[in-house]
Amino acid sequence: MRTSDSATRILDSAQRLIQQRGVKAMSYADISTEVGVGKPTIHHHYATKANLVEAVAERYFKVYEQALGQIEASSDSPEEQLRAYARLFQNSYADDQNMCLCGMLAADIALLSEQAADTVARFSELNVDFLSRLISRHRDQSKATEPSHIEALASLIFSSLEGALLMARGSRDPQVLDRVSENILRLLG
Amino acid sequence: MRTSDSATRILDSAQRLIQQRGVKAMSYADISTEVGVGKPTIHHHYATKANLVEAVAERYFKVYEQALGQIEASSDSPEEQLRAYARLFQNSYADDQNMCLCGMLAADIALLSEQAADTVARFSELNVDFLSRLISRHRDQSKATEPSHIEALASLIFSSLEGALLMARGSRDPQVLDRVSENILRLLG
């Protein structure tokens, strides 16, 4: 159905609005205009705003999880995989200077329902786990490293990219992300 | 004047609310309740919400600039100065899981006036410049390094800490900041 994936188009619009303006500034009126349906239609698909945010977060998590899976499944080297990982963030910024959805939700954590906040926490784990595996694989090729060090390095890489996305928006300097991405590759070796 | 630092207490309240909830969720009603003055009083000191946000950002910038100056003036080693720098972020989080004000403003960049957005950009430069000087001083003790590498490393450190602050909020894990801070020290040497 062309018409009846309104639910999906509402999610698309809501996600974009959150990434650009934050949860509080994402309104039913904006979505209504963008998608071309009445506000009651939005409520029909997602009863409350909390529900809508939860749905956006959950879908984002799953899509992102799949993307990480594809990177991991590729037979590339850990270095190449890390490059592909960094590209996820670069693509987000290239697409209208979008913040990572969960990065924005983390900033707005005080406004979220328990469920949405939980998805944000799981997103963080997802990234750290992915990076920890990647680092382990890389380290096996040379020398062994303590698990706590690996997790700390994974946290550093994830934080760097989330922060670089934030910094790129704040400083209006698109190159920040590229420079940080390059230096992260150096961290690995 | 005891009474007439209402202006200051309004700024304090507004800043805290922005750091915890973001610009859009900071309201005159909240400040009015917290400070104990009527909403018209807030307008008397800061005519519009945009003015208020600009004043909060500008004061934050200046206080932060002073803090960096004190770190720089201290006769400590570059390593110790970097530790003190990281502590600024750790203190922010320790104080009610506060986001860095300009980090939150960067997330809310689409909602800001030109002037406020400019202060955020200047804040970013302030940090990168400070860190670049610090790195240069450290490198002089050993080997020379290209300026572009220094700035890239400075951006990485700043991004890491802003991102770690965001990540600590999102993952509800206070130790993230500590782990990232430690690893940053390793980046220097």
Next chain:
DNA sequence: GTCTATACAGTGATAGAC
């Protein structure tokens, strides 16, 4: 599944008295 119409709380902001 979508609409019109509407309820009602909260928003930033202003007028004018003290």
Next chain:
DNA sequence: GTCTATCACTGTATAGAC
């Protein structure tokens, strides 16, 4: 410098028809 009273507007949400 602070107040009371009030403004126009927008926010989320609901009722009920089609």
